[in-house]
C-alpha cells in the first residue's frame with residue numbers, strides 16, 4: 380500500500396507570506412529553567428528546522444514563559460530574525476475570558492515587552508470570549524495590525540462558526556486555527572475545524588499532540604489509566620508502527636498528525652533536548668491508509684463502518 384505523503388519543506392501559514400517548518404515548538408511548559416537551558420532548547424529547535432514558537436501571555440503564570448524566552452532573545456538578538464513568534468491573549472485567571480479592546484491591547488503590549496520584540500508574527504485569541512461581538516474583536520485585531528504590533532492573526536479553541544463570524548469582519552485572512560488534535564483528541568476531524576482549514580487554506584496548529592504526555596506512557600502505565608483499555612490499544616498500535624519504522628512512538632504520533640491533508644503543524648511540548656531532536660524522525664515514517672485508520676479505530680474504540 381502506498382505511503383501517505385509528509386512534506387518536510389516549510390509551508391505558508393494560511394494565505395499569508397509567513398512560512399513555517401511543519402513542526403512548531405510550544406512554550407506552555409517552558410518557564411522555570413535557567414536562561415542557558417532555555418537557550419539550548421531554542422537553538423536546538425532552530426537547528427532541527429523548527430522556526431515557529433508558540434506562546435501565550437499566561438504560560439508559566441504571569442508571563443514567565445514569554446519573559447524567559449525574551450531574556451534569551453535579549454542576550455542573542457540575532458536569533459529573532461530566524462524565527463516566527465506566535466503568542467496568545469484573551470484568558471484572564473478568575474474571569475476567565477476577556478477579548479475586549481482594552482484587555483487585548485494591554486495583553487499584546489505585555490507580550491511584546493516580555494518577548495523583547497517589536498512585533499508579534501501571529502497573535503492568537505486563546506479562547507473565544509462569548510461576550511465580545513466578532514465585529515468588535517475584528518476591529519481590535521485590525522488596530523493592532525495597523526499599529527504594527529502584530530503581523531497576522533489566529534484563533535484557538537474556536538468553533539468553526541466562531542471562526543466564520545470573526546473572518547466575516549476581518550479585511551485579511553485568519554492565518555492559523557489552533558485546536559487540540561492528537562490520536563486521543565479526534566474532535567477536529569469531525570467538528571468541521573479541519574475541513575474549514577482545508578476550505579479556507581488556514582493552517583491548523585495541533586496543540587498537545589502527545590495528549591499532554593499520555594501518549595508517552597508505557598503500555599503498563601496506559602492500562603492503569605481510567606480509560607486504560609482504549610489508551611493501551613492506541614499505544615500498542617503506535618508501538619507496532621514505531622518498531623516497523625525504526626523510530627520512537629512520538630515520531631509516529633507526529634507523523635499521524637502531519638499526514639492529514641489540512642497539513643496540521645503539531646506543537647511540541649517536550650522540555651527534553653533529545654525529544655526535540657528526535658521529532659524530526661517523524662519525516663522518516665511511512666504510514667499507509669491502513670496504518671492511519673487502525674490508529675483512529677483504536678482511538679475511537681470502535682471499527683469504522
Ligand SMILES: NC(=O)c1ccc[n+]([C@@H]2O[C@H](COP(=O)([O-])OP(=O)(O)OC[C@H]3O[C@@H](n4cnc5c(N)ncnc54)[C@H](OP(=O)(O)O)[C@@H]3O)[C@@H](O)[C@H]2O)c1
Nearest residue numbers: 405406407433535586587588589590591592595648649650
Ligand atoms: N491553545 C491552547 O489552548 C493550548 C493548550 C495547551 C497547549 N497548547 C500549546 O501546545 C503546546 C504543546 O502542549 P503539550 O506540552 O501539552 O504537548 P504534548 O507534546 O502533548 O505533551 C508534552 C508533555 O508530555 C511529556 N511527554 C511524556 N512522554 C513524552 C514523549 N514520549 N514524547 C514527548 N513528550 C512526552 C513531556 O515531558 P518532557 O518534557 O519530559 O518530554 C511534556 O510534559 C504547548 O506548549 C502550547 O504551545 C495550546
